[in-house]
Amino acid sequence: MARQNETEDNQNGKRREKLIQAAARLFNKNGYDRTTVRQIAAEVGLTSGSIFYYFESKEVLLEEVIAFGMKSGLVLVEEFLSGVTGPLSRFHALLASHLSAITGRPGDAHEVSFSAWKSLPPESRQRLRSLNQLYREIWMQSLTELKAHGYLHSSPEHCRLVLIAALNWSPVWTDVTTKSQLNKTVDHFCSVLLNMTDAEFRDLLMAEQAEEAAKAEA
CATH class of the missing domain: 1.10.10.60 (Homeodomain-like)
Structure with missing residues (x-):
């Protein structure tokens, strides 16, 4: 039984x-x-x-759809950030995880969270905000770390709001179906936010990764 x-x-x-x-x-x-x-x-x-x-209802199903998108996104973030050290590397991985989420399996659910949020009852929104807060904390930690290392000069919170909005719209103007395309698009976002060229950002990223690897071997 x-x-x-x-x-x-x-x-x-x-x-x-x-x-x-x-x-x-x-x-x-x-x-x-x-x-x-x-x-x-x-x-x-x-x-x-x-x-x-x-x-129980169509509204409950809508809440489950949006929760699925949020939880799937958090799982991807954990996967992308696992074992990654250094502020630039973690920032790059965070952006890559976000783009992978909105263009991958949970993509439809993410789109629904933007378009149908207002259709949720207040109690559903409140429950979902706890998941959203977890994601916000991950972003704020990464952006605050960038600022502490002198890479970011503006407000971490303002950067978070602007950058997530831009990332969410990126599938309209770019294709990230391959890992190479994903990394190239993420490089664009990182270099724009940090006010440098793609090549400058990539050089800094590679230097940081080499330094972190040396630390791990010491």
């Missing part, structure tokens, strides 16, 4: 994830208001009534 319950829980978990991903695609493609529960259920081969076994 315990094994059967575990199997059912796994199946339900997979269906929930499929529904969240389907909802993210449809909310992003058609808009939250124009997407019906019937359309979402049909996307994964369920009847419209079945969806309420997994989510």
